[in-house]
Amino acid sequence: MNVYLCVTIDSECDKGAEWKTQKPLAFAGVREGIVKRLQPLFNRYQAKPTYLLSPEVIAEAEKGDLFAGLSGSYEFGAHLHGEFIGPNPFVPDVTLDFQCNYSADIEREKLRNLTSLFRDVFGNRPTSFRAGRFGIGAHSIDLLSELGYMVESSVTPWVDWSEKGARDLNHVGAPTQPYHPDPRWPARPGKSSLLEVPITIRPRVAQRLPFIGKIIEPRWLRPTWGTVDGLRDVMRDEIWDARTRYGAHRPVILNCMFHNVEVIPNASPYAATEDEASKILARLEGVLAFAEREGIKCIGLSDVLSVLSPLH
Numbered sequence: 001m002n003v004y005l006c007v008t009i010d011s012e013c014d015k016g017a018e019w020k021t022q023k024p025l026a027f028a029g030v031r032e033g034i035v036k037r038l039q040p041l042f043n044r045y046q047a048k049p050t051y052l053l054s055p056e057v058i059a060e061a062e063k064g065d066l067f068a069g070l071s072g073s074y075e076f077g078a079h080l081h082g083e084f085i086g087p088n089p090f091v092p093d094v095t096l097d098f099q100c101n102y103s104a105d106i107e108r109e110k111l112r113n114l115t116s117l118f119r120d121v122f123g124n125r126p127t128s129f130r131a132g133r134f135g136i137g138a139h140s141i142d143l144l145s146e147l148g149y150m151v152e153s154s155v156t157p158w159v160d161w162s163e164k165g166a167r168d169l170n171h172v173g174a175p176t177q178p179y180h181p182d183p184r185w186p187a188r189p190g191k192s193s194l195l196e197v198p199i200t201i202r203p204r205v206a207q208r209l210p211f212i213g214k215i216i217e218p219r220w221l222r223p224t225w226g227t228v229d230g231l232r233d234v235m236r237d238e239i240w241d242a243r244t245r246y247g248a249h250r251p252v253i254l255n256c257m258f259h260n261v262e263v264i265p266n267a268s269p270y271a272a273t274e275d276e277a278s279k280i281l282a283r284l285e286g287v288l289a290f291a292e293r294e295g296i297k298c299i300g301l302s303d304v305l306s307v308l309s310p311l312h
C-alpha cells in the first residue's frame with residue numbers, strides 16, 4: 001500500500017499524577033512496560049517500534065540488566081529531558097525544561113553528553129531523536145546534524161506550545177509528512193540534511209477557524225486517549241491528505257507516539273490503574289491490527305530514510 005507506520009515511544013523513568021517523578025528513580029515502565037508488555041505485543045505483529053531514551057534511562061541501563069529479556073526488532077533513539085544530563089544535572093520533581101530555552105552552548109553540551117552516554121552504553125551512535133516536551137528550537141537541528149543524527153521527530157503539526165513556556169514553539173502550519181526542515185524554524189521546510197518525521201496529528205474541522213481554532217485540541221495518533229475507531233480515522237485522514245498533496249507514488253509515513261510509562265499503572269498521569277493501562281495497550285493493538293490488515297509495515301524511525309531515499 002506504500003504506507004508505513006512508525007511507533008515512537010518516549011521512554012523515561014516512572015512518573016505519576018501530574019507527571020511527578022517517582023523518587024528514588026524507578027524503572028517499572030522499562031522493565032515491565034517495554035520488556036514485558038510493549039515489545040511482546042510488537043513482536044506478535046512483526047512491528048519494529050522506536051524507543052526514544054531519556055538520559056536517566058540510558059544511565060540506568062549502564063548499571064546492568066535494565067533491558068534484559070528484550071528481544072525482537074526495535075530501534076533505540078535519544079530523547080532529551082535536559083534536567084537529567086550535565087551540565088548541572090539534577091532529578092526534577094517534574095521535567096519542565098524546553099531545550100529551545102537553553103543557550104546554544106548549554107544545549108550543545110547536553111546533546112553531546114546524551115549522545116556520548118548512549119554510545120558508551122549501547123556501542124553505537126543514535127540516529128533518531130525527539131526533544132522532551134517537543135521543545136526543539138533554532139539551534140537544535142544543526143546541533144543534532146553535527147552529532148550524527150539523521151531523523152528528528154519533535155514536530156507536532158497543528159499544535160502551538162508558545163503559551164506553555166516556550167515563546168517560539170509553535171508548530172501550526174508544519175507539514176504532516178516527512179520533510180527537510182529549516183534549521184532556524186524546524187516546523188518549516190528548508191535545507192537541513194536531517195529528516196524531520198512529524199508526529200501524525202490531524203486537525204478538527206473547526207481548527208481552521210480564526211480564534212476558536214486556537215483552543216481546539218487536534219487529533220493525535222496517540223493511543224493514550226480516545227477509541228480505536230478514532231485512531232483509525234486519524235490514520236485514514238492522513239493517508240488521504242498525503243495522497244492528495246503528493247500523489248500516489250510518494251510513500252506515506254504515519255507516526256504514532258506515546259510514553260513507555262503509560263502502559264503500566266501509576267507511572268504517568270494517564271493510567272492510575274491496571275485497567276486504564278490495559279485500555280491504552282488495547283488501543284495500541286487496534287492501531288497495529290489496522291496496519292496489519294491494510295498492509296502497512298511498521299518500521300523504525302531511521303528506516304524512514306531508506307523508504308524515502310529516492311526523494312533525496
Ligand SMILES: [Zn+2]
Pocket residue numbers: 010011012054079081131132133
Ligand atoms: Zn519525554
